[in-house]
Amino acid sequence: MKRSHLNIALAVAVAGLGALLWFSREQDEVFPPLTPLAQDAITSIRIDHPEQPPIRLQKQDGRWRLVEPVEAPADEFEVASLVNLATLDIKRSLAVGDVDLAELKLDPPRYRITLNDIELAFGDTEPIEHRRYVRSGEQVALVLDPPSAALDADYSDLVAKALLPDGAEIRRIELPGLTVTREAEGGTWTSPEQPDAEPARIETLVQAWQKVRAMWNAKRPADAGDAGEPVRILLADGELNLRIVEREPQLKIDNPAYGVRYTVSKAELDKLTKLPEPTPSPTPTPSPTATPSTTATAQ
Template sequence: MRRRTRQNLVLAAIVALAALAVVLVVQREQAGLGEPLAVVDTANVTRLRVSAGDKPSRAFERRDGQWWMSEPYRMPAHEDAVARLLAIASATPRQRYAADRFEAARIGLSPPQALLEIGRLRLEFGITDAIRGDRYVRTADGIALLPDRFSGWLLAPAESEIDHRLAAPLAAVTDVRIDGQAHPELVAAWNRVTTSQVVAPEAPAAGAVAVELADAQGNRVTFRVWRRDDGRYLALRDAPALVYPLEEPQMQQLLPAAAGAATATR
């Protein structure tokens, strides 16, 4: 009887220890659930830099509450593009490891495939794992496996992260000239026009319409506008050289009738 009692006590102790171990594991997992990759005070971040492979580095800085791209273009930045980059730091890793758990070269971290610097925070990105496609990310605290929903943001062309307003960085257009002629009736349209995307420059077609925008302080932005063979219009900014694709309904509001008709036939 005593032997059976001892056995029952031993079994009970084993069960209790196993239950305690499960509770500790669950608590540890719950404690880590929802913790971001890194804690960033985005309201006070003023500098941001992205580099990936052989692509030009993209640098951003916040001035007077507005984000500007400083490399490779000096232009107002698209606020959504900057917000997406900042959001990477707040993503929740699926797993975390000590920095020495992996050989850096085997997971694409020597050198990193991409680098994101948010203020003083440095995030290095490696390859994706073969099981879930999570990406290895190295921080000052170690290495994390992060669901890869952000690679496209790291690899985005610099042009796509520029303010989509054609008049940027002018605060407000007060003067519009088309082929040298003033057109005050077009000021409102040029103030509000935006493109769906900004792209790398291409050579303008012969006879493109010249557009000059100016603000009250005398700052100027100049474009050449033409119609491509596929029917889409392109506005090429002279400095920096950037192309803003536009649609036919937009061009009907941006050019006087004579210039619009001439552009359509060129």
């Protein structure tokens, strides 16, 4: 056989083998999401870690709240990480009877998350693509490992980063060395320590407390006790008792009722603890000097 004919025959054979592999390759199987729940249908979430108190959240009037182990407004961004679990894509699915649950750390699981009444048991990650084993009912799914700290046993990440509830109406703030107050909504702000302070300066401090947000949260140390400087904020429908525990290098404020320590930018320290300096009065513009008349009086 001529060499050119041999090359053509080999090319045809290779092309045929490629076509065979193409048409006979196994197609990727498409799976339904991890749960049948729509994200907006989820109204309750429970997180269970071994030997830790359960963490429970409920959706109330369209907003998420922690209800266990403490009652507190929830961080909507962090809760979204939990809600997103409902529609996670499944990369591979196995029947429970086809796997060793103990080997996959699913018997017992590392932790459980219950969305409404659907329990998801989380196990180990597989070593190649680091996907997480999750048991739901009689299936074990491999999913992309959820990255959020909201899934761990420390609930502090789930507490809202805003130090005051949305729409809170402040009536009085008691700070170390400074108190500001007003008798009723729409009334004039005053300060016993600085009776001459303009209401607008006090309003600036009040707005700073209404808007302040933590950069991150941490669990308040169990031995914190009464450490720090007390801050009492009286609201129209309750009060908050906080404690300033650090001023350097960042501002740290405890909320003992929530068991949370907020880390706030140091740039907020003076805004939250002092009245702003008075606005300087404008310097009056001097009147132009009168020019004597040069017109001689006619004699």
